[in-house]
Amino acid sequence: MIAFPKTKYSMNRLTGKRVLITGASAGIGEACANAFAESGADLLLSARRIERVEELATRLSEDHGVEVHTAKLDVTDSPAVTAYVEEIADANLVPDILINNAGKAVGLDLLHEGSLDDWEDMIDTNIKGLLYVSRAIIPHMVSRDSGHVINIGSIAGRWVYPKGAVYNATKFAVWALNEGMNIDLVGTRIRVSSVDPGMTETEFSEVRFHGDKDRADKVYEGTQPLTGDDIADAILYVANTPEHVDIINLVMMPTQQRHAFVLHRE
Numbered sequence: 647m648i649a650f651p652k653t654k655y656s657m658n659r660l661t662g663k664r665v666l667i668t669g670a671s672a673g674i675g676e677a678c679a680n681a682f683a684e685s686g687a688d689l690l691l692s693a694r695r696i697e698r699v700e701e702l703a704t705r706l707s708e709d710h711g712v713e714v715h716t717a718k719l720d721v722t723d724s725p726a727v728t729a730y731v732e733e734i735a736d737a738n739l740v741p742d743i744l745i746n747n748a749g750k751a752v753g754l755d756l757l758h759e760g761s762l763d764d765w766e767d768m769i770d771t772n773i774k775g776l777l778y779v780s781r782a783i784i785p786h787m788v789s790r791d792s793g794h795v796i797n798i799g800s801i802a803g804r805w806v807y808p809k810g811a812v813y814n815a816t817k818f819a820v821w822a823l824n825e826g827m828n829i830d831l832v833g834t835r836i837r838v839s840s841v842d843p844g845m846t847e848t849e850f851s852e853v854r855f856h857g858d859k860d861r862a863d864k865v866y867e868g869t870q871p872l873t874g875d876d877i878a879d880a881i882l883y884v885a886n887t888p889e890h891v892d893i894i895n896l897v898m899m900p901t902q903q904r905h906a907f908v909l910h911r912e
């Protein structure tokens with residue numbers, strides 16, 4: 647096999663970096679944990695489902711020799727987020743890269759028929775959770791004048807689709823917060839990026855449909871969605887760019903999708 651020469655285009659700038667990933671127990675978060683560990687980055691993995699995160703951590707530290715810390719964390723619990731970040735700061739584990747991944751869609755309903763519980767869940771996780779974690783971590787990045795925040799947005803934050811309004815609103819908020827963080831951090835060396843996927847097959851649809859797997863499977867029928875690994879690959883690219891480069895938004899969709907309303911099914 648021919649080994650490709652290491653050029654500036656294939657340089658790994660992630661080895662030895664510390665990456666904090668929220669919602670790391672499954673889907674895009676888990677795929678990011680795999681991808682960053684493979685690149686030699688140390689990890690801070692958090693999720694509500696601690697057993698899954700601990701299993702993942704054991705496997706990644708054995709396979710890649712990286713340092714992995716885990717925490718049971720619900721990003722909607724503001725005091726818990728503050729305490730967690732104080733703990734990692736005290737232990738000198740402030741991350742170089744924060745991946746604000748924890749997020750969800752719950753329910754798909756006409757606005758006037760929507761469930762308030764579903765709304766609270768999405769708003770608390772996708773907007774307030776992202777804010778709590780960012781508010782706690784970014785000051786540490788500011789005092790070091792280095793860091794990179796990567797927010798997981800969605801094409802749902804560009805186009806509103808029927809029955810999706812509240813989920814759409816939360817992802818429009820991520821778009822706005824990503825832009826706001828960028829503006830407010832100008833003059834620092836802290837970069838802020840969003841990666842905004844279209845149709846991606848993870849637990850996303852099962853969660854949206856309250857565990858109805860058949861209904862979730864139908865979302866992806868006859869088409870080839872993105873996978874968590876596809877998104878992780880893009881996030882790795884965004885994180886690995888040189889320090890003077892800030893990718894503000896990276897929008898990605900399956901080749902069979904070109905817009906929230908334009909999807910090819912076989």
Ligand code: 8X3
Pocket residue numbers: 799800801802843844845846906
């Ligand atoms: C996931 C993409 O279009 O299903 O956020 O909302 S979409």
